[in-house]
Structure formats: C-alpha cells, structure tokens
Amino acid sequence: MILTVTLNPSLDRAMEIDRLARGEVIRAASAHLDPGGKGVNVSRALLANGVPSRAVLPVGGEEGAQLVRLLESEGVELLVVPIAGRTRSNITLAEPDGTVTKINESGPVLTGPEFAEVTRAVLAAADSADWVVACGSVPPGLPVAAFGDLCARLVDAGVRLAVDTSGPALRAAAEAGVALVKPNREELAEAVGAPLRSLGDVVDAAAQVRTWGAGTVLASLGADGAVLVDAKGVVTGESPVAQPKSTVGAGDALLAGFLAAGARGPDALAEGLAWGAAAVSLPGSRMPGPADLLRNTVRVHPRPDLVRPLLPQG
Numbered sequence: 483m484i485l486t487v488t489l490n491p492s493l494d495r496a497m498e499i500d501r502l503a504r505g506e507v508i509r510a511a512s513a514h515l516d517p518g519g520k521g522v523n524v525s526r527a528l529l530a531n532g533v534p535s536r537a538v539l540p541v542g543g544e545e546g547a548q549l550v551r552l553l554e555s556e557g558v559e560l561l562v563v564p565i566a567g568r569t570r571s572n573i574t575l576a577e578p579d580g581t582v583t584k585i586n587e588s589g590p591v592l593t594g595p596e597f598a599e600v601t602r603a604v605l606a607a608a609d610s611a612d613w614v615v616a617c618g619s620v621p622p623g624l625p626v627a628a629f630g631d632l633c634a635r636l637v638d639a640g641v642r643l644a645v646d647t648s649g650p651a652l653r654a655a656a657e658a659g660v661a662l663v664k665p666n667r668e669e670l671a672e673a674v675g676a677p678l679r680s681l682g683d684v685v686d687a688a689a690q691v692r693t694w695g696a697g698t699v700l701a702s703l704g705a706d707g708a709v710l711v712d713a714k715g716v717v718t719g720e721s722p723v724a725q726p727k728s729t730v731g732a733g734d735a736l737l738a739g740f741l742a743a744g745a746r747g748p749d750a751l752a753e754g755l756a757w758g759a760a761a762v763s764l765p766g767s768r769m770p771g772p773a774d775l776l777r778n779t780v781r782v783h784p785r786p787d788l789v790r791p792l793l794p795q796g
C-alpha cells in the first residue's frame with residue numbers, strides 16, 4: 483500500500499480555449515472538473531492501475547465536500563482531516579498548441595492543531611505503507627520547519643518517504659534524509675540557484691540535492707523526459723507524445739508509475755515515463771489507466787549523452 487499526503491489539495495477546473503487573450507471574454511470549448519492536488523493525483527493514478535493506495539488530506543467547506551465526493555466516486559480510499567478553511571479551486575486553461583496556463587489559489591490556512599491531526603493520521607497509517615508520498619505546496623499557516631519535522635519523523639520511523647514539493651520545503655525534505663525527491667526542471671533549478679540548460683546540468687543539480695540528504699532524485703523535465711540519479715548512477719529517458727492535451731498531473735503520474743514499478747533502476751524509470759506520457763495525452767488532471775499506457779514508445783538511456791541541451795523553456 484502506498485500512502486499519499488496532500489497538505490493542500492484542490493478542485494481542478496480545466497477549460498480548453500482557442501487562445502488566451504487578456505482582457506477578453508473567452509468561451510471555453512470544453513471543461514473538466516477533477517479532484518486535484520499532487521498526492522491526490524498519485525493515489526488516483528495508482529488506483530487506476532490496480533495498485534493499493536490511501537490518501538490523507540485536510541478538507542474544508544463546500545469545495546472540500548465536493549472533492550471528497552469526487553474521490554469517493556473514483557474509489558480512492560481516503561483519510562480525511564476536517565479543517566476550518568475552504569479547500570481551494572485551481573484553474574487550468576489549455577490551448578490547442580499544448581500551452582497550459584495554470585492559476586492556483588494559495589489554499590486555506592492549515593492551523594497547528596489541524597496539522598497535528600494530519601500528522602497523527604499519517605503516522606498511524608504509515609506503519610502498513612510500503613511508501614509514504616508527500617506532495618504539493620505547503621499550505622498557508624504551516625511553517626516549512628513543521629513540514630521538515632514531519633519528514634524527519636517519518637524517516638526516523640524507518641518509513642520510505644518520497645517528496646514532491648518546491649522551494650524551501652524541497653530542501654527541508656532533502657535535509658530530513660527522504661528516500662526520494664521528484665522536482666521538475668524549475669523546482670530543481672530554484673533549489674540549486676542555477677539554470678538547467680543540459681542533461682549534465684540536471685545531473686549536477688541532482689547530485690547536489692543528494693549531498694543535502696535525499697537518497698534518489700527523479701527529476702522530471704517535461705517533453706525532455708526524466709533523469710534518475712541515485713547511488714548506482716544516472717539513467718535518463720523520454721517518451722514522446724504526438725498530441726499533448728494537458729501536462730497537469732503528468733509529474734504525479736510519472737512518480738506513481740515509478741513507485742508502482744519498484745522505484746529503482748531503468749525499468750522503474752521507463753514505467754514512470756509511460757505513465758507520465760499517458761497523463762499528457764489526457765485532458766485536465768485525468769490520470770491514465772492500463773489502456774492509456776504506450777510502453778513501446780519509451781526510451782531509456784543507461785549511458786546518457788549529458789551534453790544534450792534541454793528544450794528552451796516557454
């Protein structure tokens with residue numbers, strides 16, 4: 483069983499539009515409402531592929547109730563912690579050329595007592611988990627140090643902990659000695675304070691994050707694929723997508739596939755890439771199931787060309 487923790491979940495509203503024109507009324511061609519938040523998405527992807535998972539999430543207000551209803555209708559096993567604040571709604575605007583504009587609310591305050599309740603739920607359920615996966619932004623009101631303490635408590639308890647977050651929380655997780663971090667290109671560049679222009683830059687940055695304490699770095703690079711750096715070395719890979727629909731949640735699908743396939747080595751990276759590419763081919767934050775996975779388009783490189791430049795950033 484893989485336990486996910488989403489401290490700042492969301493309702494994800496995605497709309498397909500012709501063109502993002504500032505200051506105009508834009509008519510959406512279609513709209514999707516999905517349960518959202520990075521850990522929530524990891525649980526949804528695992529469930530869609532028959533891997534047992536439970537999701538811990540604080541929820542509040544009408545939006546929170548709707549989020550719970552959506553997740554229950556998908557069959558996601560939940561450990562819900564009620565909070566006073568209102569669960570956020572995040573908006574995605576997707577254009578035909580694959581450009582995605584995302585507007586995320588900061589989310590409700592998570593108070594000290596509410597975080598204590600989340601911590602209690604996580605520690606109680608972690609005993610029976612193969613992995614605990616803590617993902618997404620740290621909500622307002624919660625000090626990064628408190629998030630770091632949660633990571634340290636789980637690591638001290640012998641839990642295999644994977645973290646996908648950004649900014650100071652990413653560094654706090656690495657310093658707590660988590661088994662795995664999954665930054666994307668921007669998050670990794672911000673963590674090391676330098677732009678990443680080639681695969682070699684990514685490998686160097688990942689190596690730096692490992693010196694802070696993280697065991698494995700799985701760096702996701704959008705259309706450039708992903709880079710896996712661990713004690714055994716470096717593996718890279720990619721899986722081209724002919725018609726990207728929405729990249730939202732692709733990183734969560736990549737992480738879910740990597741964990742589902744054992745979380746080490748080229749085979750797990752290849753599985754993660756298949757899940758990430760499949761998520762990109764689906765609209766909104768929809769997570770792929772077995773019928774969406776095209777494993778034969780995945781390429782992994784145990785001896786990668788590290789001078790290969792990355793695609794220019796949009």
Ligand SMILES: Nc1ncnc2c1ncn2[C@@H]1O[C@H](COP(=O)(O)OP(=O)(O)OP(=O)(O)O)[C@@H](O)[C@H]1O
Pocket residue numbers: 665666667701702703704705706707708720721722723726729730731732733734735736754755758759762
């Ligand atoms: N345009 C694309 N073409 C092919 N594969 C893609 C594309 N975008 C993303 N992917 C796949 O999805 C994975 C995750 O993408 P990305 O690096 O954008 O994650 P992310 O920023 O963490 O996403 P999110 O936070 O929305 O989950 C990549 O490693 C890659 O395998």
Ligand SMILES: O=P(O)(O)OC[C@@]1(O)O[C@H](CO)[C@@H](O)[C@@H]1O
Pocket residue numbers: 490492494517518519520523572584586617618619620730731732733734767
């Ligand atoms: O604001 P955060 O917590 O960083 O990210 C939240 C979010 O953008 O991440 C998921 C995609 O990975 C979406 O479901 C959700 O809206």
